[in-house]
Amino acid sequence: MQKTDYQLIIIGGGPAGLTAGLYAARARLKALLIEKGAAGGQVLTTDWVDNYPGFIEGISGFDLVGKFAAHADRFDLETRNGEIVSLDLADPVKTVHLESGESLTTQSVILCTGASPGKLGIPGEQEFSGRGVSYCATCDAPFYRNQEIAVVGGGNTAIEEALHLTKFADKVTIIHRRDELRATRIIQEKAFANDRINFVLDTTVQEIQGGTKGVEQLLLKHTDGSSSTLEVSGIFILIGVVPNNSILPKGELELDEWGFIRTDTEMATNLPGVFAAGDIRSKNARQIINAAGEGATAELSAEQFLSNLK
């Protein structure tokens, strides 16, 4: 085996990457975690995490990810901040090219670059994020008990999550820019049959408005040119997630049609020595707990791969 700078490089410092890092550090691998910004990934934008098992009363996303980072640090995981410009992953010696001009070589890689919520890009969206603007119904639904809320989107996730939200909210208005939903018929039928769900089709949200307590109303524009307002205390923007895949070698690495990385059940990609975990994977459920679990699985697969190298 050719000499490399590292045995394992983990790319991304969200729950998947930090868990892989915790495991790698405990295994005494020569491992490095590279994160371009603050450690944490999408969790940082999650106001309150109520469903990470073990934190019975919930914990803020900020605090949870701080604990993940401190936990990996306790075992002396080497980390660095840096922007990656490209990756060579097909050969036995894999190379990570940094914006600084430096290149690092490694025998194995775990890709944990994550995903980002599709955004509307409208006024108020950023301002009220975490204060009425949410991108995750599973995470935040219970906060809207007996309230009136909106869901933006027309796909399976949006409609399923709208149905889910009716268990909590009194009234859920689904806002969709087209004249019909994209969701599977049976899911649509359930939504049509649910008297807590209203539909406002042919409509886009122009602006999210509110005050110190959070979201208060939405400015809507209809395709006939007219405008209106809708009073809600929450808006769930469920127009899909986009993979953070800009640095991935798309010709080499097998992706699904939306650009997420395909893996097997052990988190192996199509390239030997290259694994993926967390939201960048092609999968249905994007949760903190399964991102972390996949990070552990990926690291143990990487250890097994390394132990089989000459």
Add this chain to the structure above:
Amino acid sequence: MQKTDYQLIIIGGGPAGLTAGLYAARARLKALLIEKGAAGGQVLTTDWVDNYPGFIEGISGFDLVGKFAAHADRFDLETRNGEIVSLDLADPVKTVHLESGESLTTQSVILCTGASPGKLGIPGEQEFSGRGVSYCATCDAPFYRNQEIAVVGGGNTAIEEALHLTKFADKVTIIHRRDELRATRIIQEKAFANDRINFVLDTTVQEIQGGTKGVEQLLLKHTDGSSSTLEVSGIFILIGVVPNNSILPKGELELDEWGFIRTDTEMATNLPGVFAAGDIRSKNARQIINAAGEGATAELSAEQFLSNLK
């Protein structure tokens, strides 16, 4: 859709089952978790958990699983204690048959029955079980204060437990059939540095011998063909796990060659509406964090399955 008692029944109350239960309760499914004994699974027999992300300084297995159970309970997960005798999983309406004679119907099932310690299957093992033969260092270590004992195995669990046993026993001999340990490097290093631990590699135990007071000595066979005896008053057999699959419908459900349940990356088994998570799955890495992650993934897959039912 035919009427059933539940939308989802979760079988097993370890980290996978309790996480699935936490998610199901938050999703307001009509869900039930059935556990035959105390909630917790194998975690209950784990002295100290240092790698469940978020608990920076580690936590006892007992306390961690207590938090999992309390977390699910906070969202009012319905649970019951009961021994299951058989399962009908092939039809749209699935049936759980309890020892009490009662049968419960459900639209979907998540199997989290876990795994149990592997046995050597040698003379004396059964005879001296509980009288010097143990499969759980956490449970039995205090009985061996100031005595000489053996640990069989070379993986993480075996070496970690051997380290734990040195807090009680004067001398711990690790017996492993190969010429090197399989455990993670950091754990190996700790064992090598501990002067109460001896290593006997390339060696198997042929027989466990003793008298009315319990275990007295082991007959060992070395790979060079020679034999020897080792005087000990206890032997901890820590050689891996076997699936808890006795209640599974083996003709219907696809298992791997060792009897673990095969799933896809979304935790779906070959049977529609039947999912699996945790140590009962066919997989390489059996960790608390990935069991929990799989529990969440399985529950969200079950939700999606249910939402597509007529």
